[in-house]
Amino acid sequence: MRLILASASPRRRELLRMLAPAFECEAADIDEAILLGELPADYVCRMSAEKAARVWAPDSVVLGADTIVVCHGRVMHKPDSIADAQGMLRSLSGLTHEVMTSVTLISDLAVKTELITTRVEFAELSPELIAQYLSTDEPWDKAGAYGIQGLAGSFVKRLEGSYSGVVGLPLSETRTLLEAAGITTSLGDGRV
Helix, strand or coil, X not given: CEEEECCCCHHHHHHHHHHCCCCEECCCCCCCCCCCCCCHHHHHHHHHHHHHHHHCCCCEEEEEEEEEEEECCEEECCCXXXXXXXXXXXXXXXXXXXXXXXXXXXXXXXXXEEEEEEEEEECCCCHHHHHXXXXXXXXXXXXXXXXXXXXXXXXXXXXXXXXXXHHCCCHHHHHHHHHHCCCCCCCCCCCC
């Protein structure tokens, strides 16, 4: 059975490769607009499900995932300018925010979605530190304008939840979904 990751994210590819060395990648082109009144958790779950559904075909197992940063109830997407990224990082400075990652698995037999919420506490970020970080290439394709697996890992004072979920694919939940669908992972034989 074909395993397909409905994502163009290099971070998700790296994480999934740890669990399942053989899979295909196919980016899912969907409308990522938030619906009026939609809560962040509902939004991120809808995004992962729509990505997986866009790519799914019979006789395949498809994983769709989406990650958002939520601060003060506001969803932070990928920054579209330096000013946008600066504003995001200033908002996160010295506070605890949530990173929500949803993973949806679609197979011939089932559709299952898992939502993982991780609380991340940032240290105080000076304007100079923010400017230095924004001079790197790290913040530009990441929700909330930071990548925990890079230099921004030094901003994190505390984390409650899934580190790999913050990176973009929660490994424990993903392994469980794959094995329940009969996919043999690097750590199992396809049985939960």
